[in-house]
Amino acid sequence: MPTLMVHFPFMENLSHPPRELVSRVGGQKINTGMDYTVAMQRAIALAEKGLGKSAPNPIVGAVIIDATSAIIAEGFHDRMNSPDHAEIVAIKAAGDKAKGSTIVVTLEPCNHTGSTGPCAQAIIDAGITTVVYAVADPNAQAAGGAATLRAANITVVEGVMRDEAAYSNRAWLMKIKKNRPYFTWKVATTLDAKVAATDGTSKWITNEVSRADVQVLRRQADAILVGTNTVIADDPHLIPRGDFAGYTHNPVRVICGEQTLPTNAQVFDNAADTVVVASKDLDVLVEKLNELGVNHVFVEAGPTLGSAMLDHCLLDELIIYQAPSLLGSGKQFFIFDYPSTITNQMRLDHISTQVLDGDVKSVYGIRNGE
Ligand SMILES: [Zn+2]
Secondary structure, rough: OOOOOOOOOOHHHOOOOOOOOOOEOOOOOEEEEOHHHHHHHHHHHHHHHHOOOOOOOOOOOOOOOOOOOEEEEEOOOOOOOOOOOOHHHHHHHHHHHHHHEEEEEOOOOOOOOOOOOOOHHHHHHHHOOEEEEEEOOOOOOOOHHHHHHHHHEEEEEEEOHHHHHHHHHHHHHHHHHOOOEEEEEEEEEOOOOEOOOOOOEEEOOOHHHHHHHHHHHOOOOOEEEEEEHHHHHHOOOOOOOOOOOOOOOOOEEEEEEEOOOOOHHHOOOOOOOOOEEEEOHHHHHHHHHEEEEEOOEEEOHHHHHHHHHHHHHOEEEEEEOOOOOOOOOEEEOOOOOOOOHHHHOOEEEEEEEEEEOOOOEEEEEEOOOO
């Protein structure tokens, strides 16, 4: 695997003195004097083990520490294998040692009874005395965990590494905010932004390391989306290749468009579920994806569907793998047919860049007017 040298602009301040950690007990501000950054970083890393396994739930990681910040137990939400929330996994692992401890968790503990009991109550029952979390639960149904904990005289610290934890949970947060999944469009291009030569050939623009990197992103998604064009032209399998432990099934393959598909296309084998949305209406696509309960959709579409989605504010992130090559003529990855004037350029937010054996991978955020 390539070494990940990801640059997150919002993580640049991590070496600065810890921010003020403020909590409220009974409405009164207190400063616990503890720096929970290291434990929270571990909790975020644990949460990310749930990528591709937690939908329609959020990814969540939890670490239980003692008064010296030593780790007693940890857990993450692995919905593919267990209904237990991260806090419950950690509490079960801690056993009696949870009494008097601190739990550091990436998301506000839930307060509702879903397929499992509320985590807030389990934390109270375990005798945990301090709860530290990064992101407040925006889901009205589950929110209120912090209030329940405070009412039980538990010290609650909120907002530790909020931006970082929110970034790793961006797919689920998007789902709550916009009632649609989070869409990442992956493209592999030449330096002159071509995805195929004029004769239509498109295989192997990028190198082996880039293609291995794509497998990880496929594995961490809940669905992989292409248009009918791509199935007809390239016959992709759309299955994460490689060894990924702990996954019971592959991401659902979603094909969108109105063209007739060959019945022997690779996407119709039984390596994963495949759903065909035989419509060009992107609202119909979103409705179907919501029905499927997916949080993160990895879009491997070509220029037609990808550009239509961008135009409809349905892309949140662009990941572009650029090979050090030029094709001259050929197919552009993006079709832009607005009146061409410089004021129409769409500005993206640069998130990270890494070099993969000569290819350049860059991640950009798309604001969709926000
Ligand atoms: Zn919970």
